[in-house]
Amino acid sequence: MDLTYSAQDDAFRGEVRDWLEDSLSGDFAGLRGRGGPGREHEAYEERLAWDRHLAASGWTCLGWPPEHGGRGLGLLQQVIFHEEYAKADAPARVNHLGEELLGPTLIAFGTQEQRDRFLPRIVAVEELWCQGYSEPGAGSDLASVSTRARLEDDTWVIDGQKVWTSLAHLSDWCFVLARTEPGSTRHAGLSYLLVPMDQDGVEVRPIEQLTGTSEFNEVFFDGARTEASLVVGEPGDGWKVAMATLGFERGVSTIGQQIGFARELDAVVELARRNGAIEDPAIQDRVTRAHMGLEVMRLNALRTLAGSGTGSQGPEASIAKLLWGSWHRGLGELAMEVAGGPSLTAQGPPYDLDPFQRLFLFSRADTLYGGSNEIQRTIISERVLGLPREQKA
Known part of the structure; x- marks a missing residue:
């Protein structure tokens, strides 16, 4: 791989660096170094406002195609942005799961209706997402998930438990891997569902970590509901979609x-x-x-x-x-x-x-x-x- 940067890349690096230096001042001056693993509780509302400032200035979803609200930047320029963001000690982002995981997954596998509904809100940091993969009996062995969903008329009804769900207590939506074909095992019969968190059928319980904070959560689905159209890909193809999400992660x-x-x-x-x-x-x-x-x-x-x-x-x-x-x-x-x-x-x-x-x-x-x-x-x-x-x- 050629690791040399072109004059255009160097100019872009300067643009990113100057913008971060100007923006991490005033109301945002105190956010340098805030948040991150074991410190996710720090200045959350202020970091959310920062993310929305990034969005308003066109610095979210850089690699997404312009037709989906991104800037269509190439891989090297995306790398430059992340390098300069980290060098500036800019605060930990609150929209990572939506921007880096779900958004690219919807671009690759979602319907046009799903893209129109969710992508603009991810770009603008108006809705936050969490990932419903791991379970008490299915952590690294993800194919063992037992959370189930059944289709009733025009609604998926979901029952089960997820665990180690990052930032679930702050999220509006969850992308959930659930078993939708009775009797199926392992990779077969799974579906990738988009589930609203603010409903009676969803309970979130924080898990206190060794650091004394609670980034991770247990999430219980007890008759939780989502629209029949909010399955990404075809029902039963959830494993393929879930693995693509991990690739983007x-x-x-x-x-x-x-x-x-x-x-x-x-x-x-x-x-x-x-x-x-x-x-x-x-x-x-x-x-x-x-x-x-x-x-x-x-x-x-x-x-x-x-x-x-x-x-x-x-x-x-x-x-x-x-x-x-x-x-x-x-x-x-x-x-x-x-x-x-x-x-x-x-x-x-x-x-x-x-x-x-x-x-x-x-x-x-x-x-x-x-x-x-x-x-x-x-x-x-x-x-x-x-x-x-x-x-x-």
Whole structure:
């Protein structure tokens, strides 16, 4: 892949950088660095207003075709935007699931009616989305979902439970993978439904995490309803649509994620310099390996994104998930080792964590959510390398 930027790309980078510098001032000056994993509760209303400011200025849905409200930017310019956004320490977005996951899925698989109904509201950040995939008995093994939906006249009626549903307590809608063909198993008989959250048949229960916050939720569907027309793709084709969504999830925004990782690593190194831990040869070795791992992740992401040509990835995305999940968890462990004894106690009552403690605690889940390391290795072996499939008990 050619990693050189054209004069046009450099001009675009300057445009993005200047806009962010101008906009992250005034009312939005205090939002730099706010939000993110383990800090999703921070300045939520202000970050929502920021997202809507981005939308009003034309900085949402950059890769979407213009006919669907996007700017139709190429892959490299999308990468540039995410890089500069992260370098500016701009706040964590609240519209990620709609913009990066559901929107591209509707563009690829939705009906014109669905696109007309939902895409403009995603572009404008008027409706927020969550993802109804994982269940208590179907986490990384997504094909085991047992949430069911039956068609009654012109309405889908949904019963079941989802878990680890990010930001469900703040969402207007949920895209739900449900079993719609009685007696079906595994990948067959699943459908991808769009379900409103504000109804009597939906209950959301926050899950308190090690960080003391509650990004994740349990969601209970008890006779929840949605229109018959709000199935994406054909009924029974939900697995194909759901896998396409996961491909979009591991797209260009991961480049910005890695810039955030680099900032965290820099902070760990600075702490090591202040407290003298950097003089330990073992710490020096781990810092060096962390820098190398970060560069490997970046080059792998650029290579696979360029190879796809769309900003979405196939089963090769499991390589990236395996890389960054393990790397980030290791960074949290390194942060605790560098911090030493003070890392063992909260900074104040009742549970005031510093950034390094929060990094360590939240990153324990990085090798689990979004597909565990074990599942990613199975996908890589079977679907990327073509090795014999694992024998099921």
